[in-house]
Amino acid sequence: MWLFIDRPTTIGDNAEALFRYCANREDGIEKFMIIPDETYYHNFEGVSANIIIYGSFEYKFLLMFAEKVISSTTFWEWVNIDTNIPKYEFKLIVQALSNAQEVFLQHGIIRKTSFSDWYLNSSSKNFDFMVTSTEKEYELMRSENTGFKEKQVRLTGLPRFDLLKNNSESMITFLPTWRIQYSKDDGSYDKHFRESDFFKSINEFLNDEKLLELLRKNNYRFIFKAHPKFFVQIEDFDIPEEIEIVSTELSYNEIYEKSAILITDYSSAVVDFAYLKKPIIYYHSIKEEAEENPEYFSYESDGFGEICLSIESVINKVQNYIDNDCLMEEEYVKRVDSFFKYTDKNNSERVYEEILRLPIPNKNKII
Template structure:
């Protein structure tokens, strides 16, 4: 985006914000908006830390005036939240009013809960920093993301999980004031301590920036041709059609659930499927945490969802044939710190997968030790710690 285009966009947003702020003032005295905590994920989902924390608040702290933002057209997730009450339609007039009148904004993502540029909002309407933004996160940060998350984001509380992650985000390159970054554990980890297994393994790679239009840019879907000609697509399509893998699945009665990343879901139709044992999971139909809990093992690449899986001490493999094109190297080294083998070619990957079939899907001792070292917090109280941190924040 060019400089003039950016100035024009922000100017339009400033005008629009001024308009809706005047509208919001008319509702200021209503009980609905008094001391409101406004919670969201991407606005179309209830699968992540936003939903888990909202559920915790509704069930354990009814005294908190908590509301959840979600698009009702995404019915499966909407219905999950509906039973908890206090829903606001994502993108609606009510959403904009709630944004202005709420005391605390709580989200697993940045750039979705906020109808407008948040930095601009703070500059024009909240220089005294009365409104607080709590970043629940949607994973454990292992790369250097200081380019994306730093003091300029106006985050008041930044949730982390492992000790190493906490120490990394506290470094000077992120620029957060003391007390902004806290180690509580992700809210969704409260649900990982008990699980039942199915005869399935999980393929869940991360996304790549240069072959799609990321959803946050709001420029629509990218080119199918660009995606299908990428090394990323070719590597995954080859894997799910590997004859030895298919024989392994079919002879053992095990399914492979391939859950493409949120950003890659629009391209699901491009993959070739030649076995009933291979299932491409549509995000509208499958719940990520349920898949993580039910699966015997996981194949990922650079996705931080590996931390969720490792937390349960189940085997995983990092298939890194296609390098990351998004983030800089952080504190985490896959060879020294990872929770499973790092594999660069398909043949060796199939051999490793076969070895885990043979050992009954047991995580190897050296990786169990790394899990124990990484997760110095392990209980069902992450949401409670997050709640306490928010209470401390708002006084």
């Protein structure tokens, strides 16, 4: 029995993609997709009837008997969000009653080597198997810095890449990162956010008259795909009528499918867009606080698009792409090909086969 879960609050990531691939394979394995609530049932009509609501009795019961828990997030940090038992204690209870192996599908591609220092290492995580998508990421996860054993890491690609579609419309998406230093501990509104250069940079960009004129002239939609943290501060922004601000109204997959051009500062979400070989522009008006390790990833030499430091240069680049049918330039196509180990639609197949190779856990554990 395998359980698949993205997050307790949402689906649409690698666990759902892999579940769709292997749900009905005749391999003698019962597979269950965990969803946040009943509103997600319709997503799996014609796919599988094995759909379980997170936190339900069925979910907790199956968790005791699952052979594998397959998640796009670090599962034990989310598993008991609906209980009043501390996470660590809940983990011990489940592990005492269950032999489940943890398969970590990742939420994206690791962009910084420092990520392994404070979060993704064997001191804090103990996966039976995790996926990687690039040669550098694979080597990072197998390095002495992480402490993971060779058998725990595989180079397969992310299952969700298989579901990416390319049906570009006259649409540009702006997808900036959120800066953690502007988040209050209780998640409430921060009256000082308006004073930050980060806010001023974004607000100025969204209200630039040349940008708005470009959209009107070329009849393009402009989507501001906002990180959920932005919505706490949304009253600070002056949003002109030419700009559409969205959060969950358009999924990331819809953004990737429909956008002709994507503009970001440092968001790792552009990796999926790059997989489709669609044009990306980096607007680096405000430098990211934590610098990259240039040997691991450099925007100058490894990035998937041109780096722009001014609004004018962004607008000129957008117009250039529109004039050239919004095709990714050959320089960046080559970077995409060299970045990913695979650019096919067989990522789920590779992950599925690797999971099948995992040894069956010991079913004779003495409690």
